[in-house]
Amino acid sequence: MKEQRGTFRTIIQFAQDCKLKFILSVVFAVISVAGGLVPYVGVYQMILLFFEGSPSPDVILFWSGISALGYGLKLIFYGISTTLSHQSAYQILENIRFAIAQSLMSAPLGEVQSHPSGRIKNIIVDRVETIELPLAHMIPEGISNLLLPAAVFLYLIAIDWRLALAALICIPLGAAVYGVMMKNYNTQYAAYMEASNRVNSVIVEYIGGIQVIKAFNRSSGSYEKFADAVDSFKQFTLNWYQSTWKLMNLGGAVLPSTLLGILPMGMLLYLDGSLTPAELTLGMILSMSITAPVAWFTVAVNDWKSIEYAVKDINELLTLPSLPDTARNVPLSSYEVKLENVSFAYNKDGGDVLHDINIRLQEGSFNALVGPSGGGKSTIARLIARFWDVNGGSITIGGTDVRKMPLAQLARMISYVTQDTYLFNCSLLENIRLGRPGASDQEVMAAAEAAQCGEFISRLEGGWSTMAGEAGGKLSGGERQRIAIARAILKNAPIVILDEATAFTDPENENKLQNSIAMLTKGKTLLVIAHRLSTIKHADQIILIHQGIITASGTQQELLEGSRMYLDMWRAHIGAKKWAATGKKVTEADSTEALDIGAGGSVDADRRKGVMAGA
Numbered sequence: 001m002k003e004q005r006g007t008f009r010t011i012i013q014f015a016q017d018c019k020l021k022f023i024l025s026v027v028f029a030v031i032s033v034a035g036g037l038v039p040y041v042g043v044y045q046m047i048l049l050f051f052e053g054s055p056s057p058d059v060i061l062f063w064s065g066i067s068a069l070g071y072g073l074k075l076i077f078y079g080i081s082t083t084l085s086h087q088s089a090y091q092i093l094e095n096i097r098f099a100i101a102q103s104l105m106s107a108p109l110g111e112v113q114s115h116p117s118g119r120i121k122n123i124i125v126d127r128v129e130t131i132e133l134p135l136a137h138m139i140p141e142g143i144s145n146l147l148l149p150a151a152v153f154l155y156l157i158a159i160d161w162r163l164a165l166a167a168l169i170c171i172p173l174g175a176a177v178y179g180v181m182m183k184n185y186n187t188q189y190a191a192y193m194e195a196s197n198r199v200n201s202v203i204v205e206y207i208g209g210i211q212v213i214k215a216f217n218r219s220s221g222s223y224e225k226f227a228d229a230v231d232s233f234k235q236f237t238l239n240w241y242q243s244t245w246k247l248m249n250l251g252g253a254v255l256p257s258t259l260l261g262i263l264p265m266g267m268l269l270y271l272d273g274s275l276t277p278a279e280l281t282l283g284m285i286l287s288m289s290i291t292a293p294v295a296w297f298t299v300a301v302n303d304w305k306s307i308e309y310a311v312k313d314i315n316e317l318l319t320l321p322s323l324p325d326t327a328r329n330v331p332l333s334s335y336e337v338k339l340e341n342v343s344f345a346y347n348k349d350g351g352d353v354l355h356d357i358n359i360r361l362q363e364g365s366f367n368a369l370v371g372p373s374g375g376g377k378s379t380i381a382r383l384i385a386r387f388w389d390v391n392g393g394s395i396t397i398g399g400t401d402v403r404k405m406p407l408a409q410l411a412r413m414i415s416y417v418t419q420d421t422y423l424f425n426c427s428l429l430e431n432i433r434l435g436r437p438g439a440s441d442q443e444v445m446a447a448a449e450a451a452q453c454g455e456f457i458s459r460l461e462g463g464w465s466t467m468a469g470e471a472g473g474k475l476s477g478g479e480r481q482r483i484a485i486a487r488a489i490l491k492n493a494p495i496v497i498l499d500e501a502t503a504f505t506d507p508e509n510e511n512k513l514q515n516s517i518a519m520l521t522k523g524k525t526l527l528v529i530a531h532r533l534s535t536i537k538h539a540d541q542i543i544l545i546h547q548g549i550i551t552a553s554g555t556q557q558e559l560l561e562g563s564r565m566y567l568d569m570w571r572a573h574i575g576a577k578k579w580a581a582t583g584k585k586v587t588e589a590d591s592t593e594a595l596d597i598g599a600g601g602s603v604d605a606d607r608r609k610g611v612m613a614g615a
């Protein structure tokens with residue numbers, strides 16, 4: 001597990017490339033504050049003129065000009081400071097999002113999958129966004145709100161230190177009120193975030209499951225759950241508000257009331273002759289400029305809290321463990337894949353899913369994994385592609401442990417086609433090009449034609465440039481799978497893994513696609529996971545997996561003769577096929593036929609032809 005950083009350190013870590021902008025933002029904020037003080041000096045000078053009884057229009061105009069200039073400087077530099085801080089904040093947001101994406105890419109697949117996709121989206125999009133506003137405003141506003149009262153305070157001291165102290169009397173009073181109000185702030189805020197997350201997940205579930213809700217006419221029951229969650233969140237927020245509003249308003253009234261102290265103290269000092277009327281007036285005006293900054297701090301505390309929680313969520317993804325990677329490509333002697341004494345568990349408490357697995361997939365050979373569902377077939381395929389690391393034993397390709405080669409090299413070597421084809425929201429052409437990003441349009445189209453995609457793509461209004469999002473709903477499972485196969489054809493990797501890759505294929509395209517698969521897998525080290533056993537009957541090696549253990553392996557002929565379980569599976573399969581075709585029950589003769597099937601020797605491409613139909 002990577003180190004979890006605190007809020008401040010996390011933000012600083014992502015602010016490295018915008019350090020200069022941050023510093024400039026601070027400098028300009030300071031200039032802006034200095035500019036903001038000028039009008040006070042100008043006003044003081046004008047007050048003096050009036051009290052001295054010699055206000056000439058020229059001098060008044062001069063000080064008005066100076067004040068306006070100071071105010072103008074304040075606005076301009078505040079504007080620049082805010083622009084820079086916004087740019088920095090967005091840069092930080094971008095850096096955080098890239099870092100999360102990187103963290104997800106380098107984490108074992110299981111780690112990523114253990115976070116619901118709604119939660120990941122919520123963190124990358126919404127939670128990261130939460131920190132922008134406070135972050136962008138924290139610097140210019142924080143600087144002015146810290147420096148301005150400090151400068152005003154010094155100015156007040158210069159007039160009379162007693163007046164200065166009196167101006168601050170409201171701060172301990174207001175702070176005491178806020179202190180009482182915020183007694184349970186941390187626990188309340190944590191409960192608020194929990195309630196907010198709860199309502200989020202109910203909403204995601206409601207929207208995500210809307211098809212099932214409609215199909216089973218469960219709208220009223222599901223809506224109730226949704227409405228309850230929204231209502232209880234509202235209730236929670238209201239209760240929190242109600243428990244604090246009196247103190248919040250009292251604090252809000254007391255904290256900025258600098259006149260509370262300065263007025264009586266100023267009068268006393270004026271009466272005993274320590275202050276001139278001009279100084280008293282200036283003191284009162286100055287003290288009022290402290291009020292807004294002081295009130296800002298209450299907002300800042302809340303903002304910081306929201307940043308703290310957002311960073312906590314962000315860190316949840318940033319600190320995912322990553323699969324160790326190496327940089328240097330490894331020269332391989334062959335594309336033989338070997339699993340030696342492999343054991344694996346998805347999670348420590350769940351127990352081993354694979355036990356002491358030994359498999360050798362010779363270079364260029366056709367291998368099949370079969371067995372009851374949940375036996376561990378897909379797990380083996382995922383381990384070869386190194387979506388996870390094995391817990392015991394090793395997986396080697398061409399004699400090199402997959403953990404010792406760069407993930408990128410491994411990814412280049414393997415085409416892994418599964419049942420669920422994910423389409424990215426770009427054109428179908430680009431979706432296929434993912435197989436080999438440098439491929440030309442012609443190459444992509446040729447691969448797509450080979451995978452029998454051409455016919456359905458030409459039916460779409462936008463053709464090749466149809467966005468997958470638009471087409472997604474219109475594409476059948478089989479069509480999506482053909483896109484995945486086109487990607488793999490384009491990639492042309494030396495090791496091909498087909499995990500139920502063509503389970504949804506429509507019968508009318510079955511034969512054509514068989515040819516494409518045969519082409520795709522020709523000469524490759526091929527591993528097929530299949531339910532339809534007739535499609536893998538010509539494999540060089542069939543491996544039967546049951547409950548994470550290899551119970552038999554060999555050719556179809558050997559398994560039919562040597563494994564009761566395989567024979568039963570084969571009979572069931574042939575029975576299902578016959579039943580589907582004729583409505584007849586399986587007979588003894590069928591299993592004899594089964595025994596005969598494996599005997600024929602056929603050329604490599606023909607043997608691999610059957611793969612698609614059942615894979």
Ligand code: ADP
Nearest residue numbers: 110113346353372373374375376377378379380
């Ligand atoms: P098969 O492909 O033979 O149907 P799998 O390899 O998919 O079997 O699954 C083997 C076992 O591992 C099953 O018990 C399954 O529930 C479990 N399993 C599969 N994927 C995960 C996962 N991501 N996290 C935890 N357990 C899993």
